[in-house]
Amino acid sequence: NLVFVAKETTGDETRVAASVETVKKMIGLGLDVVVEAGAGAKSKIPDAEFEAVGARIGSVGAAATADVVLKVRRPTDEEIGGYKSGAIVIAVMDPYGNDEAIAAMAKAGLSSFAMELMPRITRAQSMDVLSSQANLAGYQAVIEAAAVYDRAMPMMMTAAGTVPAAKVFVMGAGVAGLQAIATARRLGAAVSATDVRPAAKEQVASLGAKFIAVEDEEFKAAETAGGYAKEMSREYQAKQAALVADHIAKQDIVITTALIPGRPAPKLVSREMLKSMKPGAVAVDLAVERGGNIEGVKPGKVADVDGVRVIGYANMAGRIAASASALYAKNLLTFLETMVNKETKAVALNLEDELIKATMLTHAGEVVHPAFGGAKK
């Protein structure tokens, strides 16, 4: 079977869906691999390196004969038109609110898989793109903030005087937030963090940061069975805002990462709160692609909002493309491996597999995922 590794065409996507290591492994599984020319360039993987491990370099036209297409972003209508009916397409599909795009993949006869819907179970841990990318995004958020911040992060006691440690506040202590905490700590900042899930409290403390949250009855029940946050009540949000308002006024850097699956990002930082921050303060909004946690954040920009530099870069992981691609490619390979028959070396879908069920959006001309209008409820 032929696997096509596409060059990304959406926006300024820098990542690629395969690495030298994963191409080598795919070939080892008995698959043919064509990498679109230049696909790895922005991730610092020259075509020659893919060729050296046995891939062919092809044009976009090679996608027409591919049984499997590996991508970072959901294919555009034009790209879909270039794939054969029955092809498997694996990418981050951003399915919520994109019914038309999903329908187009169904109509084209594609078996499409949304990597972000991978269940967070032990078996699928190595396929978890949300974690692999969020972890890097959390790291990079601190690096971007430090670069804009006009002061040093660590406390420095020198003969010429003392520089105080930066005060960093991380809102949302999931995968990205915890890595942001760890990174800011390594740089020597004094770090505090908040979340609505009680499980976050211990994790924040174990990284040496101070946990700040409204710990009422609602907080105690805020984690879903899947480990995610629930959308909090208006009353809770008001209590949280009051607590945060006091705390944020003393911070130099705020990094927000709060998300609720399938919902817009919760608004956590108001313009009033930004106004209360110290001169030179910096904020980073990692939730910007889902509407943002910070009022006034400008997608893709560093905006001056009431005296605070608010960093709203989308695709933060893509700003460290080489690392992000390496991990993303590995996530994809591990998933693809489950579809390859070890004896025949052919790619075949086991529609009863829980990973397939959880991630498959379209198949055999139909939208099949129950969350997006598929038949099975």
Ligand code: NAD
């Ligand atoms: P996420 O990206 O959905 O959200 C980021 C964080 O924002 C979460 O910690 C969430 O609780 C928090 N949040 C939501 N609303 C908030 C609000 N109003 N105020 C403050 N914080 C708010 O979450 P994630 O990073 O994907 O992690 C979610 C959970 O899943 C974590 O417990 C994580 O450890 C767990 N997880 C498990 C596995 C696994 O078992 N394989 C893998 C990855 C993550």
